[in-house]
Each structure stands twice: as C-alpha cells, then as structure tokens.
Amino acid sequence: MTLKIKLGIIGYGGMGHWHGEYAPRAGVEVVAAYDVDPKRLEMAKENGIPAYDNLDDFLQHDGMNFVVIATPNDVHKELTIQSLLAGKHVMVEKPATMSVADWDEMVAESEKAGRILTVHQNRRWDRDYRVMRKVVEEGKIGDVLSIESRVFGTGGAFFGWRSFPEYGGGMILDWGVHLFDQLMNMYPETKVTSVYAKLMTVLDQKVDDYFKVTLTLENGPLLHVEVGTFAFYKLPRWYVIGNDGTLQIDDFDCKSGGYMKPRYTDTPVAEVVVMTTAGPTRMMAPRPPETKEDFPLPEVETDWTELYANLVEVMKGNEELIVKPHQVRRVLELIEAIFRSAEEGRSLDVRI
Amino acid sequence: MTLKIKLGIIGYGGMGHWHGEYAPRAGVEVVAAYDVDPKRLEMAKENGIPAYDNLDDFLQHDGMNFVVIATPNDVHKELTIQSLLAGKHVMVEKPATMSVADWDEMVAESEKAGRILTVHQNRRWDRDYRVMRKVVEEGKIGDVLSIESRVFGTGGAFFGWRSFPEYGGGMILDWGVHLFDQLMNMYPETKVTSVYAKLMTVLDQKVDDYFKVTLTLENGPLLHVEVGTFAFYKLPRWYVIGNDGTLQIDDFDCKSGGYMKPRYTDTPVAEVVVMTTAGPTRMMAPRPPETKEDFPLPEVETDWTELYANLVEVMKGNEELIVKPHQVRRVLELIEAIFRSAEEGRSLDVRI
Numbered sequence: 001m002t003l004k005i006k007l008g009i010i011g012y013g014g015m016g017h018w019h020g021e022y023a024p025r026a027g028v029e030v031v032a033a034y035d036v037d038p039k040r041l042e043m044a045k046e047n048g049i050p051a052y053d054n055l056d057d058f059l060q061h062d063g064m065n066f067v068v069i070a071t072p073n074d075v076h077k078e079l080t081i082q083s084l085l086a087g088k089h090v091m092v093e094k095p096a097t098m099s100v101a102d103w104d105e106m107v108a109e110s111e112k113a114g115r116i117l118t119v120h121q122n123r124r125w126d127r128d129y130r131v132m133r134k135v136v137e138e139g140k141i142g143d144v145l146s147i148e149s150r151v152f153g154t155g156g157a158f159f160g161w162r163s164f165p166e167y168g169g170g171m172i173l174d175w176g177v178h179l180f181d182q183l184m185n186m187y188p189e190t191k192v193t194s195v196y197a198k199l200m201t202v203l204d205q206k207v208d209d210y211f212k213v214t215l216t217l218e219n220g221p222l223l224h225v226e227v228g229t230f231a232f233y234k235l236p237r238w239y240v241i242g243n244d245g246t247l248q249i250d251d252f253d254c255k256s257g258g259y260m261k262p263r264y265t266d267t268p269v270a271e272v273v274v275m276t277t278a279g280p281t282r283m284m285a286p287r288p289p290e291t292k293e294d295f296p297l298p299e300v301e302t303d304w305t306e307l308y309a310n311l312v313e314v315m316k317g318n319e320e321l322i323v324k325p326h327q328v329r330r331v332l333e334l335i336e337a338i339f340r341s342a343e344e345g346r347s348l349d350v351r352i
Numbered sequence: 353m354t355l356k357i358k359l360g361i362i363g364y365g366g367m368g369h370w371h372g373e374y375a376p377r378a379g380v381e382v383v384a385a386y387d388v389d390p391k392r393l394e395m396a397k398e399n400g401i402p403a404y405d406n407l408d409d410f411l412q413h414d415g416m417n418f419v420v421i422a423t424p425n426d427v428h429k430e431l432t433i434q435s436l437l438a439g440k441h442v443m444v445e446k447p448a449t450m451s452v453a454d455w456d457e458m459v460a461e462s463e464k465a466g467r468i469l470t471v472h473q474n475r476r477w478d479r480d481y482r483v484m485r486k487v488v489e490e491g492k493i494g495d496v497l498s499i500e501s502r503v504f505g506t507g508g509a510f511f512g513w514r515s516f517p518e519y520g521g522g523m524i525l526d527w528g529v530h531l532f533d534q535l536m537n538m539y540p541e542t543k544v545t546s547v548y549a550k551l552m553t554v555l556d557q558k559v560d561d562y563f564k565v566t567l568t569l570e571n572g573p574l575l576h577v578e579v580g581t582f583a584f585y586k587l588p589r590w591y592v593i594g595n596d597g598t599l600q601i602d603d604f605d606c607k608s609g610g611y612m613k614p615r616y617t618d619t620p621v622a623e624v625v626v627m628t629t630a631g632p633t634r635m636m637a638p639r640p641p642e643t644k645e646d647f648p649l650p651e652v653e654t655d656w657t658e659l660y661a662n663l664v665e666v667m668k669g670n671e672e673l674i675v676k677p678h679q680v681r682r683v684l685e686l687i688e689a690i691f692r693s694a695e696e697g698r699s700l701d702v703r704i
Binding site: 145152194198203214222224228230231232233239245246259286287292 | 552564600637
C-alpha cells in the first residue's frame, strides 16, 4: 500500500508557508490551506494550494488525511480537537499548547479518535544538536558535568502575535520549547529535580525576550538554556564541560568549534604564573601546547524529512512516533515550572 | 611627617613572596617575614628579608608597623588577632577568613586595638574590571540587565592546601572572593535578594573546582559569576547585556573585545530569514551592518599600588580605607549563602 500524507495547512503564515514549501521534499502532498486572513489565502492560491476561509469546509477537503496547525499558540487546542473529530491526524507547531492540562485534553481526544497527535519538534534534527550529542554520548570528553545551550540574536523585537502573552508569545514558548525538547530528548529517563528561571524583557514590554534557565538533573549534567534577542556578540551555541575535555560549537552550521582534551605528558601543566594588572594567577595560566589536543567536530548525517517519513510509517503501523505525546507533555510541564520559578523568583524542587 | 609602611609578611609562600617583591613598588619597606616552613624562611633570607620561625619574635621586629597575612585561610583569624594585639595594622589575604562570625571577631579586635584591618582585594584594580565598569557606568550600552563574570583556566588541579576544605580550599574561596568583591563593590547600596549556586568537582574530589552562581539584585542587573579550572575553551571574561548594546571583554589584558550598539536607520532589521538544517529563523537572523555600530574598549588608568598608598594615608588620618571591613563582611555573608544554596540545592532569599 502506498500510503501518502495529504496535508492540510491550518494557518498560512510564516511556518504554514514553510510546511507548504518544504513538506513536499519529504514526499508529502500539500492539498489545502485554511486561514482567517484573506491575504494569506491569496498567497496560498498563488502557490497553487486550494485555500479555505471556513474550517468545516477545509476539514472536508477530499483526500486530506493529515493537518499541520501553524497558528498563534492560543488556538492550537481547539483547532487540534476539531481536526481530530474530523478524522484527521494532527501535527501541531510548537509549543503544542500553553498548558499541560490543555495537552492532556488534546491527547485524550486523539486517543478517542484513534488518530496521531504529534508536534513539529523539527530541531531534534538540527546539525549542531546532533553533533553535540554525538561527542557527549560517545564519551569523547569524559563524564559531562555541564551543558550550555544558547541562541543569541539581535532582532530585538517580536513579530505579530509573538509579542502578546495572551497568544503565547515570548522566547520561552518560542525558541525555549525547542531547546528544552532537545535536552529532554537527550535525557529521557533522567528526572529534572530543580528548575531555576530568570525571564527578562530587554526591549519588549510584555513578554520575555531574554531568559536564562538552569535545570538540575538527578544523575546528569547541569543544564543551562539561554536565549537572548538583543545580544550583539554571540556566545557559542553549545558549550560543554566534561572531566576529560571541553566541547564548543559556535553556531548552527557547525563550521567552527571543536573539542579539546588534555594530553597527559611529563610536562607539568601549570608551572607558569601569569601576571594580570593587579596580581598573579597560576590556576588560570595557559597550558603548554603539548599537554592538550584539539579535535574537529565530527560529521553527522541529519535529515529533518525523517520527521514526515516517520509519520507515514506510523500511519502504516510500522514505526513508533518519534515525537511522542508524553515527551511533549514533559516539556510543557517544565515550561510551567519555568514560568512559576520566574514569577516566584526562586528555584523549584520538581520531578519532571 | 613621612610615614611609611614597614611591612612584615606572615606566610612566605606564593602570595607572601608576591608582596615581598611588589609592595616596594608602592613605597612599602619590607622588613621581616615569618613562616613555619624552614625552606621558605631560607627563600626570604635569600631575598634579603629577615626571617623568623617564631611569631612573637617576628611581631617584635624593630619598626615593623604593618603585617600582611598570606597563610592558608584557616589560620587568618588567629594570626590577625595576635598581630593586632601586638599593635600592628593588618592586611589579610583573601578570603579574609571563612565565616562572618570570625570576621566580626577580627573587626572587634581591630577596633579595640585602634589599628587598621583590611583585605588584599587587589582585583578591584584589574584592568578588565575597570573597563567593564566604565562602559556600564557611563551608560554606553543603556540600562544593564545582565552582567556575566567568568574566569576559566585548564590547570585542573589545586596546589597544596587549596585542595583541602579544612584550609578553606576551592574556587569559591579563591577566585570567587575576588569576583564577588568586584561586583559588590560596583553595587554597594543595592541589596542582593536571591542567591543560587551550583558547586561542582570536575577533577578535584574534595573542593569545588567549577562553580556557577547567580545573584539577583533588588534594582539592578542579574549577576552571573562562574569559575572553571578545566575549561579548554574560554568564554569571555565579561559579557554584559544592556538595552542599548552589548559589551564583551575577552580577557584580563583587554586586548580584544568591545561594545556594539544598534544604529537606528530606515533599514528594517530582521527581514531576513535564516535557514538552519531543520528550519527557518527570523529572530536570530544577522543584522544588516548599517544597523549596528562597533566601539573599541575604552582606555582606563589603573594602578594597584593605590591600595598600599591608601593604607599610608589612612595611617596618617587623611583618607578613608578603600577596602572597608563592612564590604569584606558583605562578601563573606554572600559566600556563606552560596555554600548553603549549593548544599541545599535551591535558591535562597536573602538581603545582603
């Protein structure tokens, strides 16, 4: 049986447009779009996609078996449930929704309907993330004590609905969702025991446009996740400290970075004392070159079309879903704790 | 009256040696040294410094009016008190001592004796710190939301007593004291309201050799202080986010770094969408060059001999002490909260 995803796009804005353009690369057939904005419907038509301004009509589009929901976050839930009731499989853009309770309702509906419910966590396929995992999981830098994940930009302002809390704006619900999903997916069995979050507004007045979050794992490295939207110098995308070396990945493209390890020789490591303006330091003196070794970032194969390919195999009953509801729930639980920690101005003991 | 510091050095190890060699640049006359280690007494003599293995004899050395205490931290208190009782002014190496209660006793003794008690917080004169303050305090990058202070090295192991908790080893009590003193000195009137600390042992088994501390100020930027002793790539010494730009200082020497600000033009800032392996981003797309402006780090004059010069003026009654007992107390209070936060695995509400 050649089963195919015949995709309907709900919300033909930035990400809706992206699915329309790129999903076909994964063998997906885009069959229809729905939006409330006539201009966007016009754009869909120009791109050869039948466009609807009425949800019921859209959901009855002939042959459509899957929808992707790429609207503002506040309407994900109702659109998901209506799509499931119409017998469609559903992939929601991230964040799936804005609360664990909403997600539980959505999952219950999908189970009742016997339809797939998943989330477009496409950044599990990001090259930088895959390279970081490969180095860490192959033990290249020993036992890992700290993983820092940062995304910095200078845009400094949100577009459209993303600057309104009521629509689920702000960076925790935007980039944050990806970055937490990546790390939670790396440590599926390891509980987060503490959450400490600082949410700031650098330029924006209403939603977080700069955050720093620290997650403590029960048996695992300390996780730091940071997003800044008005940062004119970039800190590395990934910075990882192990007890046998350090990993740095500068940017998404993995064109610079590497990992460096100690090389154990007879050379004493820190005999040198370095003078700073006001005093000496021995601990922070540079290592003799022969006592360290530099490694390039490894190559990885990664192809985000796997995400769509997986959905086809799930429809056929051949594979398990990659982006699973319970994983989505965990990230939402984390995000609720993050907002609570930030609001209360303290760390929270959790088991997530 | 030409009053001069005639300095006795207690503990002729690394820092004791440093005072012996460099204090004369500040017009200080080094008149004697005391140590319990015969090898070190030998070294002092070789450097032309009369050396004592008996504290009482040392304290009666003719004309000595000031002592500097550069021993392991656990004996700072008793040596300070004995020196004060012998009528000497005292400068202790950092950390002054290991608890607020001990410090209070030391201060009470100095007041009773009518003698100076201060701490060698020489890093208030560090060029990188002065440059950071200048940029921030002159408002070059607007209102500051976050200041990150990092010192990374690869030594990876402590020397001598510094690896033992009972002697006050570990990085919080070593570099930490300097870094907290710098920031507290920058915000003397602003209360720290929350302390969150993670202390780790990367290579060392007994004391912290990697820490991350977050301090929340009542009305001020979020402060992050981090020291790593086994970090093969350096993150910048200072990284500061303001609402009108970003500051980065790469290292102590201030040879690289700068600050960058937005330039408001008619060019739309974030029209570009950047494709990463797995998806697009607009917020994190690069800025058009004409919408930002680069500035070099400013020049600053800094001279650590001011610290000794100040002590002479205090002895003459002409100046206030620069490194004041209540400032030292504040840092010790902070450090106690840091150890408690790390031990309890949570943030602490404080007023420090």
